[in-house]
Structure formats: structure tokens, C-alpha cells
Amino acid sequence: MILIIGLGNPGPKFQKTRHNMGFRVVDEFAKENNYPGFEFSKKFKAEISEGKISGEEIIIAKPQTFMNESGQAVKLLTRTYKLEAKNLIIVHDDIDLPIGKIRIIKNRGAAGHKGVQSIIDELDTKNFIRLRIGIKPEKPARQNTKFLAGFVLKKFNKGEEKILKPAIEKIVEAIEFFLKEGLEKTMSEYNS
Numbered sequence: 001m002i003l004i005i006g007l008g009n010p011g012p013k014f015q016k017t018r019h020n021m022g023f024r025v026v027d028e029f030a031k032e033n034n035y036p037g038f039e040f041s042k043k044f045k046a047e048i049s050e051g052k053i054s055g056e057e058i059i060i061a062k063p064q065t066f067m068n069e070s071g072q073a074v075k076l077l078t079r080t081y082k083l084e085a086k087n088l089i090i091v092h093d094d095i096d097l098p099i100g101k102i103r104i105i106k107n108r109g110a111a112g113h114k115g116v117q118s119i120i121d122e123l124d125t126k127n128f129i130r131l132r133i134g135i136k137p138e139k140p141a142r143q144n145t146k147f148l149a150g151f152v153l154k155k156f157n158k159g160e161e162k163i164l165k166p167a168i169e170k171i172v173e174a175i176e177f178f179l180k181e182g183l184e185k186t187m188s189e190y191n192s
Contacts, residue, residue: 001056002087005026005088007063007092008020008022022133029175045072046061047062053179055174059076069118070116071122085125090116090131091131091171094133095112099135099136100133100134102131123148174186177189
């Protein structure tokens with residue numbers, strides 16, 4: 001069993017914001033693989049959809065706790081399903097990568113991402129797979145903590161959306177590739 005978690009903030013207000021890239025990717029993954037609609041589970045503090053790919057059970061989740069407390073939902077899911085961290089994939093935005101770029105990593109620190117830090121804190125490990133999606137603008141402004149807090153809650157402009165569409169498709173493809181081929185091959189194939 002594999003658990004794929006997309007990070008974001010719940011509610012229509014945040015739907016197309018930079019911080020919600022994880023939600024957008026898992027929504028697309030669910031659509032591409034004919035998953036049933038997401039349903040809210042109070043027990044898991046997340047929206048869940050379950051399906052099978054190549055005979056393997058794959059659960060997709062979108063925590064509804066707000067980004068900085070994502071770890072609560074992840075902990076509830078991993079404990080209930082008795083999943084090891086190695087069977088966990090976290091999909092999230094990354095301000096350090098140029099818009100549309102992807103990086104697949106494992107067993108690394110949060111690098112300032114509060115949603116990822118929450119997961120590390122709750123699970124007491126960083127030994128899980130992360131798909132990082134670049135949201136850094138092409139012409140970044142001076143970046144400080146105050147700027148970043150507001151920036152991640154902004155929506156993408158039309159030009160950026162054009163870059164993101166193929167990037168989201170590529171990430172969905174990378175997840176599907178990982179499910180068939182494993183981490184090593186996926187990292188060498190998709191880490192550009």
C-alpha cells in the first residue's frame with residue numbers, strides 16, 4: 001500500500017494559490033487514474049480517495065488541517081494503515097525551485113516548508129519521499145519571511161499557469177512511473 005499526500009490549504013479561497021500545488025497534483029493524479037471523488041474523513045482530518053494501480057492499493061489524501069498542521073492528518077493516516085514512512089509520498093510546493101521544475105528527494109529536511117516540517121515532527125522521521133514543485137517566480141522580488149508568507153498564498157498569473165499545466169502532467173507521470181519502477185529509476189528519469 002502506498003499513501004500519496006498532496007499538501008495545501010482547504011477551501012475555495014486557497015484553491016489556485018501557490019501553496020496548493022500539492023492539492024492540484026493529486027487532483028490531476030486522481031482524474032488521470034479514474035479514482036472516485038475525494039470524500040472528507042473526520043477521522044483522518046483529510047479528504048481521501050482510494051484506488052488500485054497495477055494491483056497495488058494507492059490511497060490519495062489532502063489534509064484539511066491547513067498547511068502548517070499537515071502532519072496531524074499524515075500521522076493519523078500512517079498509523080491507521082500501519083504504513084512505514086518509505087511508503088509515503090508527499091507532494092508540495094517549493095519556493096526554492098523555479099516555477100514548474102520538479103525534484104524528487106527522500107530523507108531530507110524541510111528547508112523552511114512548514115507543512116513538511118509538521119510531517120517530520122509528527123512522524124519523528126524525514127525518511128519519506130517528497131515531490132517538490134517549483135513556484136519561484138521568474139523575476140523574484142526581494143525575499144524575506146514576510147514576503148514569502150504572503151507570496152505562497154498568491155495565485156499564479158496566466159503566463160505561470162501555462163508553465164504549470166505541463167509541469168503538473170509531468171509530476172503525475174513521475175508518480176505513475178515510481179509506482180511501476182521504484183524510486184531510484186524515477187529520480188534519475190525526472191530530476192532535471
